[in-house]
């Protein structure tokens with residue numbers, strides 16, 4: 001889906017971000033602004049549409065948050081969530097977080113580690 | 122203890138930095154972040170309040186809200202052992218009160234919140250305090266010490282804010298990295314204490 005003919009690639013130039021999500025209003029994957037993604041096991045074999053390619057390139061260096069990608073692309077969070085979800089469905093990107101980390105923010109062991117880490121900064 | 126870190130996965134933990142207009146939120150995020158702070162933009166519509174949803178994004182009623190973004194990566198090393206690398210994600214909220222409704226999604230799953238306050242206009246942070254109290258999110262009040270502001274005792278400030286004695290009230294200089302880092306340390310320490318009292322269900 002990320003390789004479909006792109007409006008941006010047609011030389012149209014300015015395209016409202018809304019057009020680049022094909023009118024969809026919700027991403028196909030649950031992504032929070034703080035979710036971390038990284039490149040997946042199978043890199044794209046054909047060139048991605050430019051907005052997907054830019055998002056993908058930002059993930060090459062390792063785990064990066066949805067919010068950071070959106071900020072660096074200068075696009076609204078909601079739009080970027082949809083693009084990233086598409087890239088995850090295609091296996092170009094993958095979740096960089098451990099499974100079952102939903103309760104990390106209230107896990108005393110993890111908070112203890114974070115506290116020790118911050119004190120050593 | 123080599124091999125304690127068991128994967129190349131990274132934990133993500135959110136911290137919210139809020140408070141009234143011009144109180145130093147952007148300054149604090151920039152002072153502690155390991156990257157030049159960024160701005161994230163979200164498109165909000167009244168129809169989309171509290172939902173992760175683009176309905177109405179193309180309408181004229183849509184508003185763009187900017188938030189500060191910064192991060193701190195904690196890596197396992199010989200001094201600190203972590204099961205996973207951790208990325209602390211710092212989100213600085215917009216100062217204007219009319220955007221409070223978007224914090225619901227922002228607060229979900231967060232470690233806690235820093236409520237920055239200026240003693241010259243303490244009332245500016247009331248809305249934030251009320252919000253985090255209602256959400257039962259651990260928070261602390263950080264008094265950003267502007268040079269021309271009178272110094273009050275922690276006791277006086279606590280009384281004026283009407284916060285429980287368990288809520289930490291600390292002073293800081295948001296421009297200073299170590300001072301801002303200490304605010305985060307106090308917040309995580311508070312969240313840890315809360316987590317030990319209330320085992321997560």
Ligand SMILES: Nc1nc2c(ncn2[C@@H]2O[C@H](COP(=O)(O)OP(=O)(O)OP(=O)(O)O)[C@@H](O)[C@H]2O)c(=O)[nH]1
Nearest residue numbers: 141142143144145146147148216267268294295296
């Ligand atoms: N003296 C002093 N000045 C500060 C401190 N923190 C911030 N400032 C200054 O106060 C002004 C406002 O700081 P910001 O960080 O932009 O405040 P903000 O809360 O992000 O403001 P809004 O996003 O507009 O609500 C800037 O000019 C800062 O340089 C501080 O600790 N001491």
Ligand SMILES: [Mg+2]
Nearest residue numbers: 146147148189
């Ligand atoms: Mg600001």
